[in-house]
Amino acid sequence: MIDLDDTDRAILRVMQGSATLKASEIGRRVGLSQPAAWRRIKRLNEAGVLKPRHLDLDLEKLGFGVTVFLGVKLATKGRVSLEDFERAVTAIPEVQTVQHVLGMYDYRLRIVARDLPDFERILRRRIMTLPGVGNVEANVLLSEEHLPGPLG
The missing domain is CATH 1.10.10.10 (Winged helix-like DNA-binding domain superfamily/Winged helix DNA-binding domain)
Structure with a gap:
């Protein structure tokens, strides 16, 4: 620090x-x-305080009108390694972030889609076919506000 x-x-x-x-x-x-x-x-x-800069795209203007936060509970932790799941999920282009979390779900994903039918396709064909996926819970983003953070 x-x-x-x-x-x-x-x-x-x-x-x-x-x-x-x-x-x-x-x-x-x-x-x-x-x-x-x-x-x-x-x-x-x-000192590493500033992370590498990245381009912040306006996804809605690029045709991605839906953002979904998806909680993923792995069905069989003993059979599927966390690394296998992480490697497979990061290969999906619509997945923007993969967070390994503590709580009801093992992972929290931020997924962008063109619309809800497109998200359903991503969920059925890509997410639910990943190794070890058990339960999922989707939360659709309605609005987002960026806050300055704890620099007070």
Whole structure:
């Protein structure tokens, strides 16, 4: 864990709003020169605080209007390894995230589909045929709000 001061937290808050800002703009917003902001961002990056950046696509505009969170309970933990399930489920292009969780289900998947019939096809033909899948529970995403996180 890295020790963060108020300036580091301010930089992270600014970057959460827009990760494409240049160090000069970040520095201006938090009261630092461009070189000072760049050094701090570099230190945060080297410490692993900043994860590799990825492109955040608007899936709805690309034709994927339905997002489903699917809880998956493995039927036979002893017969199917977790690695076999994870390897098989990550090969499905519509599966965006695979989370191994503690609770009622063993895994929580985030799946995108064009519509509900498309999700049903993915569920029947791809998910339910995976090794070890037992019970599933689907929750359709109605809306989503991104929050800044615990940087207070």
